[in-house]
Amino acid sequence: ETGVTQSPTHLIKTRGQQVTLRCSSQSGHNTVSWYQQALGQGPQFIFQYYREEENGRGNFPPRFSGLQFPNYSSELNVNALELDDSALYLCASSLQQGSGYEQYFGPGTRLTVT
Amino acid sequence: AQKVTQAQTEISVVEKEDVTLDCVYETRDTTYYLFWYKQPPSGELVFLIRRNSFDEQNEISGRYSWNFQKSTSSFNFTITASQVVDSAVYFCALSEAPGNQFYFGTGTSLTVIP
Numbered sequence: 104e105t106g107v108t109q110s111p112t113h114l115i116k117t118r119g120q121q122v123t124l125r126c127s128s129q130s131g132h133n134t135v136s137w138y139q140q141a142l143g144q145g146p147q148f149i150f151q152y153y154r155e156e157e158n159g160r161g162n163f164p165p166r167f168s169g170l171q172f173p174n175y176s177s178e179l180n181v182n183a184l185e186l187d188d189s190a191l192y193l194c195a196s197s198l199q200q201g202s203g204y205e206q207y208f209g210p211g212t213r214l215t216v217t
Numbered sequence: 218a219q220k221v222t223q224a225q226t227e228i229s230v231v232e233k234e235d236v237t238l239d240c241v242y243e244t245r246d247t248t249y250y251l252f253w254y255k256q257p258p259s260g261e262l263v264f265l266i267r268r269n270s271f272d273e274q275n276e277i278s279g280r281y282s283w284n285f286q287k288s289t290s291s292f293n294f295t296i297t298a299s300q301v302v303d304s305a306v307y308f309c310a311l312s313e314a315p316g317n318q319f320y321f322g323t324g325t326s327l328t329v330i331p
Contacts, residue, residue, distance in 0.1 A: 145221075203312070
């Protein structure tokens with residue numbers, strides 16, 4: 104196990120609602136990245152947080168937002184949920200920000216939007 | 218354009234057979250990093266290996282080995298004497314410098330039949 108935890112494990116929401124997903128990073132890791140993994144696809148980068156600031160963003164609309172807290176834990180917020188937001192949301196922590204650091208993933212939160 | 222291509226969608230082998238998972242990447246950067254991850258049915262991505270663009274040495278770790286060839290932009294993964302526990306989806310990923318996001322392939326689903 105990586106030490107990265109996510110909550111909740113599963114979530115069912117209705118289109119138009121808002122959702123907050125949570126992640127605790129591995130001890131000693133100051134960088135958290137979020138990914139969306141649709142069924143049968145590879146994870147897609149949403150954004151990364153380093154020292155409580157957004158540190159890079161993938162091709163996702165502004166209704167995807169996040170926070171990082173002083174203890175390096177993080178939240179992913181999605182507003183105005185759409186059916187296509189149904190996916191596995193993965194959080195990953197790394198020792199430092201930057202391309203060379205391996206990312207350690209949590210078990211994910213499976214979001215279903217109906 | 219897809220930065221990481223895993224052309225093999227699904228592979229089935231009989232236990233104890235060797236199997237190679239292909240990964241082809243695309244980048245214009247001279248400094249980059251390549252990764253392999255394993256995703257068992259539980260959903261958590263497990264880090265297997267990191268390789269930087271300046272190190273073309275092949276690596277062996279137990280039954281696992283990796284063949285990195287810059288000339289063909291490939292980073293292939295071989296499992297020797299496969300076991301049922303190797304059944305999972307395997308992802309290849311690229312990270313470019315500067316930058317911080319991982320680009321994942323679409324994954325190869327490996328089934329090892331007892």
